Amino acid sequence: MLYKIWLIFFFVSATVSSSSAWLDEYDFIIVGGGPAGLTVANRLSELPHITVALIEAGGDASTNPNVTSVDGFTTALGTSIDWQYTSTNQSHAAGQTIAYHSGKALGGTTTINGMTYVRAEKSQIDSWGEIGNPGWSWDDLFPYYLKSEDFTYPTSAQLSSGVSYVPDDHGESGPLKVGYPYGLLNGSFHTIVEDTWEALDLPHNEDVNGGSVRGFTIWQSTLDMVANIREDAARAYYHPIQGRPNLHIFLNTSANRIVWKKMGGLATAAGVEITSSNGTVSVLNCSREVILSAGSLRSPAILELSGVENPSILEKYGIEVKVDLPSVGENLQDQPNLSFVYSTNSTFNGSIVYVAYGAMSDFFSSWNSSNLNTTSYAEIVAAANNNTVSAESLEYLFNIQLNLLKSGVPNAETVMETSLNLGLGPSGFLLSAFWLLMPFSRGSVHINSADPEAYPSINPNFFLVDFDLDVQIAIAKWTRKFWGTESMKSLITAEISPGYDILPQNATDYQWATWVKTAVTANSHPLGTCAMMPKELGGVVDEKLKVYGTANVRVVDASVMPFQVSGHLSSTVYAIAEKAADMIKETL
Numbered sequence: 001m002l003y004k005i006w007l008i009f010f011f012v013s014a015t016v017s018s019s020s021a022w023l024d025e026y027d028f029i030i031v032g033g034g035p036a037g038l039t040v041a042n043r044l045s046e047l048p049h050i051t052v053a054l055i056e057a058g059g060d061a062s063t064n065p066n067v068t069s070v071d072g073f074t075t076a077l078g079t080s081i082d083w084q085y086t087s088t089n090q091s092h093a094a095g096q097t098i099a100y101h102s103g104k105a106l107g108g109t110t111t112i113n114g115m116t117y118v119r120a121e122k123s124q125i126d127s128w129g130e131i132g133n134p135g136w137s138w139d140d141l142f143p144y145y146l147k148s149e150d151f152t153y154p155t156s157a158q159l160s161s162g163v164s165y166v167p168d169d170h171g172e173s174g175p176l177k178v179g180y181p182y183g184l185l186n187g188s189f190h191t192i193v194e195d196t197w198e199a200l201d202l203p204h205n206e207d208v209n210g211g212s213v214r215g216f217t218i219w220q221s222t223l224d225m226v227a228n229i230r231e232d233a234a235r236a237y238y239h240p241i242q243g244r245p246n247l248h249i250f251l252n253t254s255a256n257r258i259v260w261k262k263m264g265g266l267a268t269a270a271g272v273e274i275t276s277s278n279g280t281v282s283v284l285n286c287s288r289e290v291i292l293s294a295g296s297l298r299s300p301a302i303l304e305l306s307g308v309e310n311p312s313i314l315e316k317y318g319i320e321v322k323v324d325l326p327s328v329g330e331n332l333q334d335q336p337n338l339s340f341v342y343s344t345n346s347t348f349n350g351s352i353v354y355v356a357y358g359a360m361s362d363f364f365s366s367w368n369s370s371n372l373n374t375t376s377y378a379e380i381v382a383a384a385n386n387n388t389v390s391a392e393s394l395e396y397l398f399n400i401q402l403n404l405l406k407s408g409v410p411n412a413e414t415v416m417e418t419s420l421n422l423g424l425g426p427s428g429f430l431l432s433a434f435w436l437l438m439p440f441s442r443g444s445v446h447i448n449s450a451d452p453e454a455y456p457s458i459n460p461n462f463f464l465v466d467f468d469l470d471v472q473i474a475i476a477k478w479t480r481k482f483w484g485t486e487s488m489k490s491l492i493t494a495e496i497s498p499g500y501d502i503l504p505q506n507a508t509d510y511q512w513a514t515w516v517k518t519a520v521t522a523n524s525h526p527l528g529t530c531a532m533m534p535k536e537l538g539g540v541v542d543e544k545l546k547v548y549g550t551a552n553v554r555v556v557d558a559s560v561m562p563f564q565v566s567g568h569l570s571s572t573v574y575a576i577a578e579k580a581a582d583m584i585k586e587t588l
């Protein structure tokens with residue numbers, strides 16, 4: 001009987017929450033329903049007396065086959081669930097503009113990403129604490145990586161296809177399903193690739209998710225192995241709790257700007273101005289906090305539209321300065337992505353998720369850390385950002401980054417894919433995409449209009465610092481060396497992109513540089529635009545992720561990471577958001 005009453009209650013409240021009966025006031029308003037926003041929404045709404053509104057510009061993509069499929073993720077790129085941004089002209093990359101993909105749906109970019117689940121290197125997270133963020137180290141974050149994860153153990157077929165793992169590195173009771181694709185290529189290819197890397201002195205890595213990334217491995221993916229479906233953030237963190245009456249999701253709704261209370265002292269948010277799908281503009285009120293989780297390319301833009309920014313930028317658009325915080329949108333770090341494509345007469349009837357992570361000494365034979373001049377790099381970057389972040393701060397940060405490189409943190413990633421990975425059938429070609437992991441170049445994201453619908457200017461500033469170009473070229477040569485080994489050569493018929501006519505095997509440094517600058521694409525790992533750092537260093541949020549100069553605005557998403565990481569971003573975004581939710585709960 002009690003059970004039935006509970007069921008009726010549950011049904012009624014579920015109905016209420018999915019209808020759009022707005023509350024006069026919510027405790028928390030979260031902007032953005034990607035992995036960060038949905039994680040925080042889930043954890044805060046565990047408290048039944050706390051009300052949470054989450055605003056998402058996109059719709060529900062849970063039945064979109066481009067999302068659910070575990071193969072060929074690139075089919076979703078350029079469709080309606082991709083914001084389809086474009087970078088500014090890249091003056092150090094042949095003047096070209098570069099496509100920036102970003103998810104626009106409940107689940108955010110995890111609805112369109114490559115599903116790779118690889119965490120950061122231990123010392124990279126430790127460096128966050130080292131620059132003045134108490135409470136942030138690998139040991140602080142690792143429990144949250146585990147808390148978010150629900151690891152599915154590999155099948156015996158997957159194990160015989162080369163999968164290896166360390167059980168202690170995985171959580172088994174979190175919301176996010178992590179596993180291996182059923183369609184993993186079997187046969188001898190895995191052994192050939194692993195042996196080839198070993199012959200190049202790159203060891204096998206049993207599991208890249210324990211804080212030590214270097215080596216060759218088969219990575220884990222964010223997928224539901226049993227259902228054979230992509231595990232995006234909505235499926236992991238929202239579907240299981242969507243009946244909660246205290247969590248209201250506003251789909252197809254854009255957040256325009258924060259609305260402030262008229263008070264002295266710290267800027268205090270009263271709510272968020274939104275535009276509903278029918279074009280109506282209204283204000284959602286909050287009693288506690290606004291949490292921005294719109295991602296690295298939009299959270300800084302929303303702060304700027306709300307008057308938290310560099311006065312010289314806001315003046316141009318007639319936006320009233322609420323908080324003078326020039327570093328908003330600076331420190332953008334992304335990785336330059338290139339690839340080699342090889343035709344093959346063999347059939348590779350399976351997808352592969354093979355990766356090789358190399359430290360500087362693995363791929364850069366002439367690497368000598370004393371040739372790096374971080375003073376000069378800091379001057380170049382500060383000049384490019386009009387000294388918004390000072391050369392002094394940058395040099396301090398660059399020296400920490402340099403120490404990571406010296407200590408052997410991976411700075412190269414090279415991943416292999418079959419044509420099947422790209423949804424193009426079992427034969428035809430193999431490719432290797434590769435990128436520099438920790439660039440010194442820094443760019444920015446800024447608004448260029450007071451209209452919240454207008455896209456921000458995105459400038460990753462690829463190859464602003466020459467050293468990044470040298471590293472990217474060294475990684476390219478390392479990757480081609482791999483394909484030039486006897487074992488790999490015997491599997492391929494030709495290099496079809498770029499090919500030896502464009503990039504001869506004896507290419508000069510000039511030819512390499514020209515190719516890298518013209519063929520580069522973005523690796524879609526933007527971060528740092530609301531960096532968690534002391535304010536004097538150019539930070540936007542403090543170690544509690546609170547925006548400097550505000551009483552109750554936090555940023556929780558990829559934009560708070562102060563440095564690039566060797567893993568892919570989503571695993572670390574989930575962990576940061578889990579930690580953030582605990583920090584917020586402590587204040588309740």
Ligand SMILES: Cc1cc2nc3c(=O)[nH]c(=O)nc-3n(C[C@H](O)[C@H](O)[C@H](O)COP(=O)(O)OP(=O)(O)OC[C@H]3O[C@@H](n4cnc5c(N)ncnc54)[C@H](O)[C@@H]3O)c2cc1C
Pocket residue numbers: 031032033034035036037055056057058101102103104105106107108109110112113114115116117118253254255256293294295296298302523524525526556557558559568569570571573
């Ligand atoms: C093509 C591609 C491939 C990738 N591959 C991988 C991979 O294999 N593995 C991996 O770990 N990472 C990968 N990434 C990166 C990873 O997916 C992102 O770093 C991660 O999703 C960032 O999470 P987030 O919560 O910070 O932001 P997002 O996931 O981008 O979520 C932000 C959300 O905010 C919404 N939003 C933005 N502005 C507004 C507004 N004004 N009002 C309301 N809502 C708004 C957006 O629609 C979006 O839903 C890839 C990224 C791309 C683009």
Ligand SMILES: *[C@@H]1O[C@H](CO)[C@@H](O)[C@H](O)[C@H]1NC(C)=O
Pocket residue numbers: 022023024025282283284285
């Ligand atoms: C927000 O609060 C104001 C008064 O402070 C009120 O007029 C308005 O209706 C509230 N908004 C909503 C959506 O309830």
Ligand SMILES: *[C@@H]1O[C@H](CO)[C@@H](O)[C@H](O)[C@H]1NC(C)=O
Pocket residue numbers: 058059060251252277
């Ligand atoms: C949101 O927009 C999508 C695509 O335009 C549409 O299919 C969907 O019905 C909309 N959802 C809501 C809740 O308005």
Ligand SMILES: *[C@@H]1O[C@H](CO)[C@@H](O)[C@H](O)[C@H]1NC(C)=O
Pocket residue numbers: 064065066074075076077079080
């Ligand atoms: C899936 O992607 C293809 C292009 O790759 C596109 O034509 C199709 O409309 C997309 N489907 C949906 C439901 O968006």
Ligand SMILES: *[C@@H]1O[C@H](CO)[C@@H](O)[C@H](O)[C@H]1NC(C)=O
Pocket residue numbers: 089095
């Ligand atoms: C960007 O490059 C294009 C093509 O080279 C050029 O037409 C355009 O003027 C450039 N824009 C800026 C702002 O420099």
Ligand SMILES: *[C@@H]1O[C@H](CO)[C@@H](O)[C@H](O)[C@H]1NC(C)=O
Pocket residue numbers: 186187
């Ligand atoms: C490889 O997988 C295919 C189907 O996925 C299966 O038919 C075949 O028997 C497997 N081969 C081996 C050697 O396991």
Ligand SMILES: *[C@@H]1O[C@H](CO)[C@@H](O)[C@H](O)[C@H]1NC(C)=O
Pocket residue numbers: 020276277278279280
């Ligand atoms: C537009 O949508 C909002 C939110 O669903 C609703 O409150 C409002 O009444 C709608 N306005 C019009 C003119 O339809």
Ligand SMILES: *[C@@H]1O[C@H](CO)[C@@H](O)[C@H](O)[C@H]1NC(C)=O
Pocket residue numbers: 345490492493
């Ligand atoms: C691959 O196929 C091409 C054309 O069919 C043929 O000329 C070539 O000899 C084959 N190469 C190998 C390595 O089998």
Ligand SMILES: *[C@@H]1O[C@H](CO)[C@@H](O)[C@H](O)[C@H]1NC(C)=O
Pocket residue numbers: 347349426
């Ligand atoms: C690839 O494997 C699938 C099933 O695993 C099978 O149906 C298909 O025939 C295979 N294709 C080739 C070219 O071997």
Ligand SMILES: *[C@@H]1O[C@H](CO)[C@@H](O)[C@H](O)[C@H]1NC(C)=O
Pocket residue numbers: 373375376379
């Ligand atoms: C490093 O760069 C700075 C600034 O450009 C310069 O003054 C200094 O001489 C350089 N140091 C070395 C060792 O080249």
Ligand SMILES: *[C@@H]1O[C@H](CO)[C@@H](O)[C@H](O)[C@H]1NC(C)=O
Pocket residue numbers: 312386
């Ligand atoms: C550069 O900074 C100066 C002083 O802070 C400011 O007056 C100027 O407008 C800035 N220029 C640009 C292009 O932002």
Ligand SMILES: *[C@@H]1O[C@H](CO)[C@@H](O)[C@H](O)[C@H]1NC(C)=O
Pocket residue numbers: 504506507508
């Ligand atoms: C590269 O090799 C080609 C063909 O063997 C030769 O013509 C060319 O001069 C060489 N280029 C360099 C830079 O050595």
Ligand SMILES: *[C@@H]1O[C@H](CO)[C@@H](O)[C@H](O)[C@H]1NC(C)=O
Pocket residue numbers: 114337338339417433434523524
């Ligand atoms: C880099 O580019 C390749 C295609 O050239 C793509 O498959 C890969 O997913 C890109 N890397 C990331 C991290 O998205």
